[in-house]
Amino acid sequence: MKRMDRYDELMSLSVRKGFIWPTADLYGGFAGFYDYGHNGALMKRRLEDLWIDYFLHLGEDYYLIDTTSILPEASLKASGHVEHFTDILVTCTKCGENCRADHLLEEATKKSYEGIPPQEIDKLLAEHKIRCPKCKGAFAPSKPFHMMFPLMVGPMGKDPAYLRPETAQGVYINFKREFEALRRHLPLGLAIVGRAFRNEISPRQGTYRMREFIQAELQIFFNPKTFDSSIAFDDVQSSELLVARADKKDQGGADRATCSELVKSGLPLFYVYHLAKVQDFFLKELAVPADRFRFAELGEGERAFYNRIHFDMEVKQDSLGGFKEIGGVHYRGDHDLTGHQNTSKVSQTVTIDGETFIPHVLELSFGIDRMFWALLDAKYEKVKTEKGERYVLHLPPKIAPTQVAVLPLLGKDGLPEKAMPIYEQLAKEFKCFYDEGGSIGRRYARMDEIGTPYCVTIDHQTLQDGTVTIRERDTAAQKRPASSELGPIIGKLLSGQAKFESLP
Template sequence: MNPLRCGCLSDLYDKLVDLAKKRGVYWVSYEIYGGLAGFYDFGPVGVLLKRSIIDEWLKTFVYTFDFMVEIETPMINPQVVFKASGHEDHFTDPIVVCSKCGRVYRADHLIKEVTGINVEGASLESMWSIIVEKGVKCPECGGDLSKPENALLLFKTEIGPYRGQLGYLRPELAQGMFVDFKTVLNIARNKLPLGIAQVGRVARNEISPRQGLLRLREFTIMELEFFHDPSESRRDIEDYLGYVEGETLNVVTAESRERGFEEPVKLTVREAFEKGVVKNPWLAFWMGVGAKFVRSLGIPPEKTRFLEKLPHERAHYSAQTFDQEVYSSKFGWVEIAGYAYRTDYDLRKHMEYSGVDMFFFKRYERPLEVVKKRVAVDYKKLTEFLGEKYQSVLKSLQSMSQEELYEELSNKGYVLIGDVKLGREFFELREEKTLVHGEKIVPHVVEPSFGVERLLYILLEYSYTVVEDRVVLRIPPRLAPYQVAVFPLLAGGKEEHRAMSSLARSIVKRLREKGLRVVYDEEGSIGRRYARSDEIGVPYAVTVDHQSLRDNTVTIRFRDTRNQVRVEVDKLYDTILKYLEDNKMA
């Protein structure tokens, strides 16, 4: 019985939290000091589950494609990185403070919780009007709230002791990949498209994190920046659409949201960009890959949607954004990933602040013969005419492009530099034929970004099942923290019991040597051991029994059906490997 389908939802979240702590998945950090909001520790099972999610993401998004590479960059960044990216000015959330108890709340979230009105991205004045009009008070003590103000969400630090350089903990992985773009491009032999992926820890100084794993101050994200030539997207993507063939996107458009409707339309990846619903073909492609990935976690397609952000909801760098959401019994629609079309914003900003060339040289298939317009300056005549003004006027002339200067002189017969009018007699205009082998472009970027902890919570919620009053986590086998549990049927002082334990331990050793994650348990009855392994989602339980000592065979019990098959010990590894490849739970 799955609580998501039977209506037994009232206490599912609390049961999940209890199970998570009991079985070593996660718990609140610094519990002995009363805990710290927005921080969680992950136990032996939680660490393995997170790693499985990350491995599945890497397999789906990175290792499948020849244009993808993975890098790692520091968590601490100098201030200039986030000045250039715009985060220092824009990475803020609105806050209100209780005048009575001093608690701080995120204003838009509090307004939605109390009134049901969605004010994400609205102005501070609009939020204040709603707070006054609806009488929104502090939910803890009923005190009056301050006027909303913006709070910077970047964690500050110092790089170096004794008044070191100001730095920030990164709130996203993206900037490390943008800063390294030219280096990685050279490593990748100067080819586009190019995807740079990264998995790592980030920090956001959230105002009032109150939703468990869904809103943390330190967490892990999986992100990629996909650099491409937007003029070639339609052509380049044709070679890869087969990977997402058959994937359906449930899309809630910004247009329908503005009309007050959130019913999704079903589109294939090709339909999404050919109909103009998704502006960039590669954005649609990665949304298709994301749909495939989330389905591999055991989430039904009908419980997933892509919600297009309204213009005022989008980040400052994005031309179009979709949130990939999964329906949660506790929290409603939960964002697990964001897909942003960042255009060339970030590369241009880093060029502006660093002075470093971030262009890509786009080589033509065949050289083009072009006519270039040139202007030669008669410096001698110019010097005689300008006298002391020569240097300042020359500097202004040199700041103009050849094409711009040519057009001015052709159309007007003169060029005006400040109050100085220079006629054509100071210049020679000519046209030159030349072969052009390519052009410099600034690549555009599409970005999918996933939160690992949010995915972990969603995976647990959808896996949680109750069978005859026993909890079973029906996690897809390849994502399970341990692929196999091994038990001796009986463990004790008798010679036969010691023989069972010895054979069981030798099987554990053999399976671990071959790369499987194995849990061994000989405490309590076999039924209790099955129950413990079910609670952490182990898909296959191997039992050494009396017959095993006679014919060197063991039973494999399937977690979801409790069916059992008998297998020779020598064939056990190959059998389990095949089950994992086939995702078999029969």
């Protein structure tokens, strides 16, 4: 299927069924912003909960914290964002072309102008006689373009601040507090699931590049000399990872390499271990097909200067034209804590077993909205039937917005009266949907399309012996337990403790 056809198909599902749509589309939309509807909000919440449950169990001292979306300028100066998250743009007075001033200077002089002060730019451009690369026109005075949204806080607006461009800084500036509160243990994991904001020049491709988006990030603080020895590497050493090294990732696919092989190739043991855990999350928890997942290594010139090692998680999405980044695993060294120590003048060193050092950071960073969309792309399937075709959203049961539907086979003969108490009972425990309108096939199809994993049907036999049918979404197979056992059965099916085919 062509990319846009698939994209339109998914966006149509999203809009029709209450997953996601453009913010303020009542007013024509708002580029780079999306709202979640009732199914989308539930699914997103479940995805976040699954992420939290999985990643906080990677270590003993791993916790969720929650920090503000607005940060004072000083903290973002220390992180480098005020300086490096700004592009100096110059506009051609003749053809209107926008260019990055530092790139023009670098091209002309072959020197780096990373983070050059804006007031220097115009002078330098004039000195080197740089003109528009397209039409040779002259440039208007340069303007800084800030990827961060600036705010003026307080009644006089005198306190400069920004909407956070990433959640990570909330963790770094709270590290010392949590290190004390959690009684000076390393490794220490601190996670945030929350919103981040970037004033993208050109938001495109739906939820792929948004101006307000949700990150799930785990920052692991550790002693680089001892971290490897605390890792249970035996658990993963023979696991195969799907990896595209920097020189090969343009070819589109991925190679399989065991964790041991990757360590032999020079990657740190702790780093490979966490790659394995991240891959398990995608393949086992989210059930992304193996041929749609890979780690893509970022080479020297592609990664930020402070990232010593950087692999992105990528999921192949037909709606976006191939493998697209969902998140990254970044070994950031002591860059962040050192930066905050230098600016705040508060020591970020720790002393453990007589050794004093600044902890290193391994960052596991995920875009929730991107994962959300990738799941729709990977799981929404057109299925041919005898009479035509229908759509099934094969979401993992843990992520499905509605978990079970209760459906009387007919809207008469006392079946609704029998079904209602069953629904009320299940609704105490699960997100449960009741529907008695229209043919049973139509109601199954409706549930299939929003990914409801199980449907319970009340028929005439129920009136006689109290049994009901449970129908599984992906196979349409049915089982027939007593209605009194439904609660425990569905609970086990949803949590993965029981398999449908092994039900009696």
